[in-house]
Amino acid sequence: METIWVHAEAADGKVASITLEMLAKARALADTVECFVAGDGEAVAATLGEHGASAVHATGELAGGLVGPALAGALADALAAGAAPSAILLGTTKDGRDVAGRLSVRLDAPVITNVVDLTVDGDSLVGTEPIFGGTVNVNTRFDTDKPGIFLVRPKSFVAEPTDGGVAAVHPLAVPDLGATGAARVVNVHVEETEGPKLDEAGVVVSGGRGLGDADKFQMVDQLAKALGGAAGATRAIVDAGWVPYSLQVGQTGKVVKPDVYIAAGISGATQHMVGMKGSKHIIAINKDAEAPIFGVADLGIVGDVHKVLPQLLEALAAR
Amino acid sequence: MKIAVCVKQIPDPADPGELDPETHALKRDMKLILDESDSYGVEMALQLAEAAGGGDVVLVSMAPHNETNGLRTALAMGAAEAILVSDDALAGTDALGTAKVLAKAIERVEADLVMTGTESSDGYTGTVPEQVAELLGLPSVTFAKSVEIADGVVKAQRQTEAGYDDIECPLPALVSVTAGVVEPRYPSFKGIMAAKGKPVAELSVADLGIDAGSVGWAGAGQAIVDVATAPEREAGEVVEDDGTGYERIVAYLEQLKVL
Numbered sequence: 001m002e003t004i005w006v007h008a009e010a011a012d013g014k015v016a017s018i019t020l021e022m023l024a025k026a027r028a029l030a031d032t033v034e035c036f037v038a039g040d041g042e043a044v045a046a047t048l049g050e051h052g053a054s055a056v057h058a059t060g061e062l063a064g065g066l067v068g069p070a071l072a073g074a075l076a077d078a079l080a081a082g083a084a085p086s087a088i089l090l091g092t093t094k095d096g097r098d099v100a101g102r103l104s105v106r107l108d109a110p111v112i113t114n115v116v117d118l119t120v121d122g123d124s125l126v127g128t129e130p131i132f133g134g135t136v137n138v139n140t141r142f143d144t145d146k147p148g149i150f151l152v153r154p155k156s157f158v159a160e161p162t163d164g165g166v167a168a169v170h171p172l173a174v175p176d177l178g179a180t181g182a183a184r185v186v187n188v189h190v191e192e193t194e195g196p197k198l199d200e201a202g203v204v205v206s207g208g209r210g211l212g213d214a215d216k217f218q219m220v221d222q223l224a225k226a227l228g229g230a231a232g233a234t235r236a237i238v239d240a241g242w243v244p245y246s247l248q249v250g251q252t253g254k255v256v257k258p259d260v261y262i263a264a265g266i267s268g269a270t271q272h273m274v275g276m277k278g279s280k281h282i283i284a285i286n287k288d289a290e291a292p293i294f295g296v297a298d299l300g301i302v303g304d305v306h307k308v309l310p311q312l313l314e315a316l317a318a319r
Numbered sequence: 320m321k322i323a324v325c326v327k328q329i330p331d332p333a334d335p336g337e338l339d340p341e342t343h344a345l346k347r348d349m350k351l352i353l354d355e356s357d358s359y360g361v362e363m364a365l366q367l368a369e370a371a372g373g374g375d376v377v378l379v380s381m382a383p384h385n386e387t388n389g390l391r392t393a394l395a396m397g398a399a400e401a402i403l404v405s406d407d408a409l410a411g412t413d414a415l416g417t418a419k420v421l422a423k424a425i426e427r428v429e430a431d432l433v434m435t436g437t438e439s440s441d442g443y444t445g446t447v448p449e450q451v452a453e454l455l456g457l458p459s460v461t462f463a464k465s466v467e468i469a470d471g472v473v474k475a476q477r478q479t480e481a482g483y484d485d486i487e488c489p490l491p492a493l494v495s496v497t498a499g500v501v502e503p504r505y506p507s508f509k510g511i512m513a514a515k516g517k518p519v520a521e522l523s524v525a526d527l528g529i530d531a532g533s534v535g536w537a538g539a540g541q542a543i544v545d546v547a548t549a550p551e552r553e554a555g556e557v558v559e560d561d562g563t564g565y566e567r568i569v570a571y572l573e574q575l576k577v578l
């Protein structure tokens with residue numbers, strides 16, 4: 001495969017791990033790997049180069065414009081002007097999905113979504129998509145001569161630096177977007193969490209509806225802190241307003257792959273499990289012996305979180 | 320204010336899905352229900368119309384076999400009418416094809432606002448909303464966790480990887496809402512009775528002026544190579560808590576050198 005383009009995402013000059021994960025895979029599949037980014041190319045050129053990108057096509061700051069329409073418009077123009085990547089990889093993030101959707105219309109080409117693996121088959125790339133909660137894998141290939149657009153799930157590949165030099169920065173012009181560019185970001189809110197980030201922590205402790213009420217999430221927080229990890233949650237308690245969305249683990253939240261995942265009062269719905277099943281070791285506490293979460297747990301405790309968690313916290317505090 | 324809400328009708332998620340062994344497409348020959356993910360869009364639209372001092376909420380759905388079961392649920396919640404696109408030519412349609420059909424149907428509504436979920440419960444590509452917006456030439460706010468409209472401008476909080484952004488977007492626009500943005504109402508008995516008489520316009524692909532070759536299996540520019548059972552994770556030890564369950568956890572964490 002000749003060239004793969006990878007969507008680079010960064011916050012405060014730090015490149016997102018999903019970007020580095022995709023670069024590691026793209027490097028193994030293609031001779032040339034290049035990135036495109038909505039924002040300042042210089043700020044990310046060194047990291048992207050170190051991870052194998054030879055070039056980064058950058059729009060520069062969007063000044064309040066949304067990433068989706070701007071980057072899709074810019075990419076479509078670049079392709080029309082002769083750029084010819086065999087495939088375009090984007091992370092399954094909010095912005096990644098926006099760009100992929102708009103680009104697919106601009107190119108009149110489909111998107112293969114929720115991809116967890118990529119393989120080369122002749123001239124085309126095959127994406128592997130898990131369905132039915134990860135029990136079945138579907139392998140899909142593009143049938144068109146247009147570049148394939150893939151949305152890749154975080155934590156599908158392992159990021160690894162290589163000995164690449166700084167990526168060459170090329171300008172990527174954003175065309176006039178007309179009405180489609182009319183939405184504006186007027187304020188940015190970062191929901192700060194202390195300690196390691198949820199999708200990077202070695203230990204994740206998550207709580208679900210079995211905690212009973214919002215106050216009880218404290219126990220999950222304390223346990224995460226005691227183990228030097230991060231706290232997570234199911235969608236049920238995010239929707240209930242107990243914790244912010246940034247803590248959600250699962251299909252519509254974050255994908256985590258820590259060394260140890262502790263699930264407290266979580267049933268183990270397929271949409272939750274796709275976000276944590278890849279953890280190395282799983283411990284579950286649930287009062288229902290039939291809860292599906294026990295089907296993936298290495299150690300399952302059939303018990304009441306209101307008893308087990310306080311005892312566990314006390315034992316850890318005494319050490 | 321006129322609001323078009325995209326609602327998908329899906330097999331009951333409580334029934335495990337099954338792929339057609341020949342076509343590898345999801346079997347859809349059972350009765351379909353309103354996707355829970357879209358009940359939030361319906362509720363949000365109803366509340367926005369009320370806040371604007373009135374207006375019509377029009378449902379738009381693409382589904383096989385002229386299915387209206389899920390639409391009736393949303394009509395019972397309070398939507399005024401529905402457009403249903405149903406056509407054998409649509410079997411096998413991918414997300415882009417779905418968006419083309421929905422966009423053509425929405426054009427008929429001449430809506431100020433188009434509302435969708437962020438992703439469906441059964442296909443969950445999560446790409447249809449932006450595809451519809453681009454096809455209609457509309458700006459959009461995706462992943463909205465709160466939405467207000469004032470003076471022809473949408474003010475919404477859009478979820479981001481790090482938190483959320485405040486977005487302002489002039490109408491007409493498309494907004495995709497997350498689950499939990501509002502609490503969907505339960506249809507009242509009166510609502511259920513009224514829904515039976517509300518108009519549902521049933522359209523074919525030809526009615527929409529779409530070339531049948533650009534949708535369905537023929538239009539999907541992708542081919543499924545194969546389908547394989549994924550390796551399963553093995554369950555470990557499950558023990559009943561007799562008051563010492565926490566000790567098992569401590570011992571396991573020690574064994575894993577976390578402690």
Ligand SMILES: Cc1cc2nc3c(=O)[nH]c(=O)nc-3n(C[C@H](O)[C@H](O)[C@H](O)COP(=O)(O)OP(=O)(O)OC[C@H]3O[C@@H](n4cnc5c(N)ncnc54)[C@H](O)[C@@H]3O)c2cc1C
Pocket residue numbers: 207208209210211212233234235236237248249250251252253254264265266267268269270271272275285286287288291303304305306355356438439440443
């Ligand atoms: C399109 C779509 C996307 C979704 N995305 C996500 C996602 O990203 N992440 C996600 O998590 N979910 C997601 N969901 C929701 C998912 O289907 C489940 O509803 C959710 O994960 C359930 O959360 P829960 O386990 O906290 O609650 P429940 O399913 O209600 O489970 C609570 C559990 O707690 C146990 N329990 C109760 N009391 C106690 C006690 N005292 N001690 C111990 N155990 C107790 C119960 O036995 C039960 O098993 C999605 C759903 C859809 C349709």
Ligand SMILES: Cc1cc2nc3c(=O)[nH]c(=O)nc-3n(C[C@H](O)[C@H](O)[C@H](O)COP(=O)(O)OP(=O)(O)OC[C@H]3O[C@@H](n4cnc5c(N)ncnc54)[C@H](O)[C@@H]3O)c2cc1C
Pocket residue numbers: 110111112113114129131132325326327328345356357360379380381382412413414415417421434435436437438439441442443444445446447448
């Ligand atoms: C397991 C599985 C995997 C798939 N993978 C892919 C893939 O990789 N690429 C691809 O192009 N297609 C894929 N498909 C097909 C795709 O799911 C269908 O084309 C589907 O009709 C539209 O996409 P969605 O349900 O994923 O919509 P999403 O984009 O997830 O839905 C978001 C919102 O769009 C609106 N919407 C979506 N469909 C309809 C509808 N029929 N009527 C009214 N409103 C609607 C709803 O408001 C919904 O909340 C897959 C299907 C399955 C079952």
